[in-house]
């Protein structure tokens with residue numbers, strides 16, 4: 061009966077006939093998922109979390125397999141899906157109030173007291189004054205279908221419609237279900253399950269190789285699909301997974317080289333150098349007249365850049381293709397503007413026309429991953445580059461990245477100086493024979509730039525400000541990801557570089573992520589990524605990470621990156637080595 065959302069076979073004794081086996085329909089209850097969330101929240105042990113998720117996955121009927129992984133992560137849709145629930149805290153509280161008869165003000169006050177919206181919603185449900193005679197226990201399918209409907213409602217009166225759908229769910233929810241439903245709706249799950257745990261759990265549940273799960277995920281960015289293949293087709297099916305037009309591929313990344321000379325040496329004496337444009341990376345999927353553009357974080361940003369989409373339709377000559385490039389904002393003088401300008405374009409949802417004029421965008425394409433029905437990721441870079449040049453018709457706004465293939469340090473250095481002179485960030489060096497490694501930050505691509513890398517770190521805590529700034533956070537605790545424990549560990553505290561407006565914005569954004577308060581200190585669910593500069597990376601016995609940043613300074617909010625894209629302890633260790641090597645070296 062799997063496939064219809066039903067499971068279990070019950071033995072029913074019929075008083076008139078002999079013992080018969082009658083299949084009864086028992087859909088999977090949302091309660092089971094809520095109990096999983098609760099268990100996950102109670103432990104910090106990565107291994108235990110993995111086992112809990114694996115045991116749960118084993119019980120999931122086939123037709124829920126594609127949605128459960130996202131719900132476990134605390135999401136409803138994959139990050140590249142354009143749909144959003146569009147429900148804020150206020151609307152959610154109104155829905156709970158409607159469902160329970162508890163005054164919205166009372167729920168709001170309770171949130172202030174508990175500091176935990178989920179908990180306060182559960183309390184309201186416990187006080188529920190009425191429950192419909194027709195009340196039905198919540199099933200996962202019903203919760204999911206309702207959330208999909210909520211996401212798809214738009215236009216006039218949409219808030220009221222959303223309110224009714226949500227109130228209906230809360231009307232039938234048990235307190236524990238309501239707690240996690242509320243958190244899912246607001247995207248603040250707090251169960252500490254990130255992609256790594258889910259990946260390991262899929263492997264454990266279906267006895268498949270973790271490397272194959274990882275590979276399939278890097279190629280499709282779709283845990284729902286990967287889970288289904290793992291269960292139904294095992295290792296063999298996973299090994300066959302390849303890229304598909306329409307599903308974003310995790311981008312291949314680079315490490316930093318200390319100099320052009322080091323880069324050439326590492327690449328075996330010859331390399332392709334390309335300008336490193338300072339903008340935002342995009343992955344373009346084209347299928348006939350249909351274009352989808354994904355950001356570095358694989359969010360669908362197509363709608364925010366309609367003029368680029370129109371040009372892409374003409375510039376990509378192939379009928380079906382996946383190409384990658386760097387989108388750069390261009391100033392009036394024709395020189396590149398800082399990457400934050402492109403991010404402003406991505407964020408804009410209304411009056412886009414106005415932005416097209418204000419922030420014109422240029423796209424520099426540097427790779428092709430698919431063309432004419434064929435995945436190209438296993439072809440050498442040099443071949444992909446030729447293919448790319450063959451399918452792009454440059455139009456001044458869309459072009460192929462400027463490059464130089466050379467063995468000569470001098471030639472490459474002169475290209476480097478030229479790139480910096482034009483206002484670009486530096487150069488990329490690419491190994492001619494390198495295949496495309498989705499999601500990997502290896503040494504096949506190296507970046508060369510005059511300054512040390514900025515770091516992208518997660519805000520894991522903060523301290524309230526003082527005096528005039530007592531109502532906002534004054535400094536933030538920075539965390540780097542430790543892949544061994546699955547935790548974010550402290551590497552420093554940043555208080556400079558923020559304007560008053562920044563602090564107000566950050567306080568608003570972070571308040572809802574508070575997990576713990578200790579005097580003036582608060583701790584957050586690790587979600588928000590910021591870019592910081594620093595004077596130096598120091599070894600530090602004080603921090604568990606082993607490193608501390610000297611004089612970190614805030615540069616920008618990286619809402620194009622999720623916590624899983626933030627820099628890791630290992631990356632900081634690498635940068636520390638690089639810093640030591642760069643000391644006293646002049647590379648420009």
Ligand SMILES: Nc1ncnc2c1ncn2[C@@H]1O[C@H](COP(=O)(O)OP(=O)(O)OP(=O)(O)O)[C@@H](O)[C@H]1O
Pocket residue numbers: 311312313314315334335336337338339340341356386426461488501507
């Ligand atoms: N010619 C190019 N080839 C590849 N990447 C390029 C090129 N020009 C600019 N880039 C950008 O540089 C990035 C490669 O550097 P890296 O691997 O460090 O990515 P990142 O973590 O996003 O870092 P960054 O902060 O530099 O964007 C790419 O993701 C892309 O956005």
